[in-house]
Amino acid sequence: MRLYHFPQSGPSFRVRIALALKGLNYEPIRIDLMKRESHPEYYEVLSPDGLVPLLEITGDENKEAPIHLGQSMAIIEFLEERFPQQALIPQDALHRAHVRSLAQTIACDLHPLNNLRVMRYLSRPLELDAGTRSDWYNHWVTEGLKAYEKRLDGLRLFRKRQGLPPSIYSWGDRLGLADCCLIPQLVNAPRMGLELTSLNIPLTLGVFENAMAHSAVQASHPDRF
Ligand SMILES: N[C@@H](CCC(=O)N[C@@H](CS)C(=O)NCC(=O)O)C(=O)O
Incomplete structure (x- = not known):
């Protein structure tokens, strides 16, 4: 491939x-x-x-x-x-839906607003200055990450009710589809000057810390290419 x-x-x-x-x-x-x-x-x-x-x-x-x-x-x-090995999406229908809903919070609601061509369009022809463009970027990243945090908090309670152990990553103890979406967004956010620790998203940043220690994330990091 x-x-x-x-x-x-x-x-x-x-x-x-x-x-x-x-x-x-x-x-x-x-x-x-x-x-x-x-x-x-x-x-x-x-x-x-x-x-x-x-x-x-x-x-x-x-x-x-x-x-x-x-x-x-x-x-x-x-x-x-x-390639079903190392499943990225859990088996149970409801768990799958939860993971997809986390993933789509990033992939459908956050990222499309900040993609390069959107940022370019804000610059030309809309002629927004660099500070305003950065406000735009940071606003939508903040909205998206706060929504992700609320979903993680809801899932924390859901898992507790179901007798499942607390998650290490976005869902459970395996990196999966939701993490594939979340991690790049968090790695990229500071490029526009966004201070992640100011956002009050402890669950999300906990997932981030655990994921950044994983060899698959390290091997895929932009700095490696
Ligand atoms: N929904 C697409 C989004 C892909 C996308 O937006 N890619 C950006 C880079 S992050 C791109 O190629 N942008 C080119 C451009 O904006 O000119 C996907 O998930 O693959």
Whole structure:
């Protein structure tokens, strides 16, 4: 498999974590989002929406032409179904829904508002200055992370009622789909000057600390690419 990605892109980081957790080898292909003109084939042929990440499935997976999958959440769900080892989503239907709901708090509600093309549009043509753009970014990250914290708190009580031990990560004692979404967002947040410790999100930051010690997260970190 090949992963077309950009190291600092949150959705790319999500997929790298999922691949690492499942112990899958892949060839990373760096697409520099700041130099689109350097990758004409990527933008004109491979990626219809011009976004990263994109997973290319070749070799044993597919004997004919390579297949390209876009959208990080679809890629991760594909990996989960094709390579069930080290499950990223729990078995129980209600637990699965809780994990997806955490993941979507980041992937659907937070990240799309702060994606590079949105930030660029705020700059031009909307001509918002750097301070206002940073306020925009930090506002939506704060809203998203506070919502995540409330969900984690609800899940803490839910687990207690169900007789389940407290979670080490977002759900239970295994890194999973929700963490794949949360961790990149937390790693990227300080880039715009957001001080995470000022947000009063202790459960979320506890998950972050535990996850950052995990080898799959360390191997997938933007600094490694
Ligand atoms: N929903 C997409 C979002 C992907 C996305 O927004 N990627 C950003 C990087 S974080 C991108 O490629 N941006 C290019 C641009 O904005 O020009 C996914 O989850 O894969």
